[in-house]
Amino acid sequence: DGPVLKHTYTRAIARPHGWVFVIPLTAHTSYGYIFNRDISGLEEVEKDFDELLAQDGVTEFEKRAVLRFPNFVHRRIYDGAVARIGNAGGFMEPLEATAIRLAEMQVGMILQMRFNRPAEYQENDVPVVNRFLINDTLTCGLFVGWHYSCGSRYDSPFWRHARDRAWPTYRSATDPAAVGCAALSKFDEMIGLINAPVIDQSDWDRRCGFPLTSFAQMSQGLGA
Secondary structure, eight states: OOOOOSOOSOEEEEETTEEEEEEEOSSOEEEEEEEOTTTSOHHHHHHHHHHHHHHTTOOOOOOOOOOOOOOEEOSOSBOSSOBOOGGGTEEOOGGGOOHHHHHHHHHHHHHHHHHHSOGGGHHHHHHHHHHHHHHHHHHHHHHHHHHHHTOOSOOSHHHHHIIIIIGGGHHHHTOHHHHSSOHHHHHHHHHHHHTSSSOOGGGTTOEESEEHHHHHHHHTTTTO
16 A cells, blocks of 8 residues: 555667667566667677666576567568468567557458458458558657657667658658658658647647647657
8 A cells, every 4th residue: 555666668769789678577577679680789788788787776687588580571461361460460669569550450351341341342452451561560660760850868779870860761761652651741740740830629639659748748848
């Protein structure tokens, strides 16, 4: 019945070499350090990780593992018979915890089509479904990239790379001619909305991977 002395919610903590997720679970707390091995060496990342664990009072932990992961989206998530769901269809690093939300969208979109559309429409529906799901993933990716470009309290090589090297390529990476969808224009529209002096009430429910409220919060430095 006393005060809660431990965090009961997920934290995303900016660090010089990237950021750390802290996820309290029933029996233990999960920690993970997201970093760019092309910028930071493993030894210096582990040293910084140890400092954070010490600050959090973590004295015992299981064996560490270093995992590599690609950020990608499959160009053919659904072929009319087989669907690539979750990490099979695409993967995005976990800053915005997009994995479950993207998988739900994939399952929902495909089931909606299979249960509610006549079979004779399948050939034409498949490319529409793929384009929608790719667009959804890329809009989330643009938001995540924008989050990184907003920086953190650290003026370090990792955060400078995110702002000055990685983010400036976003327009060419999501060029409609290259990706076959309108993720870039949708993202531009959301940025235009949050830069407007007044946002019309009819636009309050607009989304681009994330709701307008998330764009507004990020533009004010949330998470820095």
